[in-house]
Amino acid sequence: QVQLKESGPGLVQPSETLSLTCTVSGFSLTSYSVSWVRQPSGKGPEWMGRMWYDGDTAYNSALKSRLSISRDTSKNQVFLKMNSLQTDDTGTYYCTREGARWYFDFWGPGTMVTVSS
């Protein structure tokens, strides 16, 4: 069955870099795109960016200067790196599989990231 799981540090210092890993199973990263979506507590989700099935990437313009998404298909992993973190980057970070019409049909459980000194 399709599964995604996020992993990474729960606490990041302000101005530091966040590194998250999404490990997937039940589908191929060369057949489906994977997106990162984050959600501050009590607010709506925000799409951050995508790793296309062909290896290309797309980013939310609001985050593009700080964000990098990559992958290792041999390990079934997609990576997120975002630098210059601030307190308003605190929230739950999800990796998601994308369906044909740019909807998110499978989600990881999410990982909570707190930006604080």
Next chain:
Amino acid sequence: AIVLNQSPSSIIASQGEKVTITCRASSSISSNYLHWYQQKPGAFPKLVIYSTSYRASGVPSRFSGSGSGTSYSFTISRVEAEDVATYYCQQGSSNPYTFGAGTKLELK
């Protein structure tokens, strides 16, 4: 970016009641790219309706969607206790993909 305005922001309904949520986009979007999610406390958002009106796998028939252009709606024909959640619309028509601010459904 396309802004999605959801209304109302909260609903209090009785079991068995019909509820409708509206999502209005700041620019016209193709109905193929308007989707709805259900998020229960402490859980990830779950896809409920995709491409305006298609129910995702396993979603009960009491959930439905409609709309076109800049105006879309999501309806629960007869609310059940398990439907208590926050509902979000999302557009995949243009980058950046955006979500509405959510509608919180509670039971009376």
